[in-house]
Amino acid sequence: MPVRLVSADAELARWGSLLDSVAAAAGDVPALLAVAGNVGSDWPKPGDGQTGRLWELLASVAGVDVAAGRVFEPHLDAQAILAQAGVAPEERGGVWGVFAAEGPGTRLEAKRDGDGILLSGAKPWCSLAPLLDRAVITAHTETGGRAAFAVDLRHPGVTCEDPVWVARGLREIPSGTVHFDQVPALPLGGDDWYFSRPGFAWGGMGVAACWLGGAVAVARDYKESLAAAAEKGREPDQIALAALGETDRILTSTLQYLARTAELIDGGALSNAGALSDGGALPNRTAGADRSAWSEALRVRGTVAAAVERVLSLVGQNRGPAPLAFDEPYAKRMADLALYVRQHHAMRDDAQLGKRTLTGDHPW
The missing domain is CATH 2.40.110.10 (Butyryl-CoA Dehydrogenase, subunit A, domain 2)
Structure with missing residues (x-):
């Protein structure tokens, strides 16, 4: 089932065959790489007017299998980097x-x-x-x-x-x-081109889309477990419902934030990369002026990472040990996502964002 970010039902339905291919290849890395290689050149690239759709696709693949998202994302990121560097399409073949x-x-x-x-x-x-x-x-x-x-x-x-x-x-x-x-x-490109282009920040947000897709799948696992229990006469109590409600609130708001950020990228509002190093002084800015893509990437990645970790905690606490021990797809998803989200640098990224916020690089 796709993860909705920006598309209508009809658009989401068209991805069924792709996601079926991902599901069939899950656990078979060469097969996943083959699927990624076959579709990668046709997928949208960040900043080309369909950033939201790209992130929706990444989230949907990770929602099928977190490890598949980890396979697809770097290949698609490389394709975007090569395009930004002016490498001809015929030179971008392979995985x-x-x-x-x-x-x-x-x-x-x-x-x-x-x-x-x-x-x-x-x-x-x-x-x-x-x-x-x-x-x-x-x-x-x-x-x-x-x-x-x-x-x-x-x-x-x-x-x-x-x-x-x-x-x-x-x-x-x-x-x-x-x-x-x-x-x-x-x-x-030349020295430091890779880090100074806005696409560096856009790619970092694409990773966050994968994290979020995995969290949506964990939430669906939880919802389905409650529904299955209710069918057997065991209605969810207030604690279980509260956890599901909080999970819904977290994921809905985070998906909306990601969709809005994609609109800003495609509208040109986040085309300024900003300094990516914490060394040296950052220029003073007025609030909301000259908003940098990297500051927004820090916000997006931190917000998504916090959402993922909270969903993992809520679902893990409420489902208990049995599915972690005996439900292989669920246990794999929980373990895969817990490791994948650790690519976020936690408080170090917040400290970097705080330094930028102090100079006025913020929207409020």
């Missing part, structure tokens, strides 16, 4: 990942070699790298910045470590370190 994380003891460097660029070093947190064709990846440049590059993961200079992945959530999507040895790469 892509996006690897931009940094970690202690790892460093990936980009160095000029004649007319080209070669990547050498290591990159952590590269999800599904052995199964992907290509990736958008960030590396340190000779001029002291960081830049994005398109790289072929099938090149013989690419070596993927076998990750020690002990997580109970997202078990089929391990992340590990990838090593690069003189691997040719295509530059995507």
Whole structure:
């Protein structure tokens, strides 16, 4: 069942075959990647007038299977990044990942070699790298910045470590370190282009759409469990109904917020990326003026993360241990979503947002 954000019933009904394909492929990562690769080039891109529909699709895929959302989102994000960098559609084929994380003891460097660029070093947190064709990846440049590059993961200079992945959530999507040895790469913009474009913030909000879709599915699990119990003569008590009512209130308001933010992006109101680093002073602004996409991304991601965590808590408390122990789809969804939402940086992101709010970068 799709997650409604902006579409009418007739539009939602057209996605049935896609979501059926996702459901059939759930748990089979190569099959999910094939589905993502087949549809990815046709999906909307953020900022192109259909941002709400893109997020609705991402939420709907995650609503079927949270891990599927985790597969689809980076491929679609990579397609958007490549388009923003001016890469021709025929050069965007295959299934892509996006690897931009940094970690202690790892460093990936980009160095000029004649007319080209070669990547050498290591990159952590590269999800599904052995199964992907290509990736958008960030590396340190000779001029002291960081830049994005398109790289072929099938090149013989690419070596993927076998990750020690002990997580109970997202078990089929391990992340590990990838090593690069003189691997040719295509530059995507210059130093810091990847982080300074408004699409960086838009992509971060797309991840939040996946989180929210997973939470909607958890809420549906809860509603269906109450309805099933009522059919057997066990009507929900006030506590169970209060939890369902709070869940409805949280999800409805958060979905509406996400839909409104998509409208702002498509209307050009969030085309200013804003500074993405906490270093240095931010300019003083009047309230609501020069509103930045990154500040809005921090609001959206924080709001969605809080909504997800509250829904997980409400549903987990009220359903108790039995479905976590014996209902495999529900237990998997709860574990997958709990891990996925930890991509949010919690109070550190709020501190970054607070610094921006202090300068006037807020709508109130």
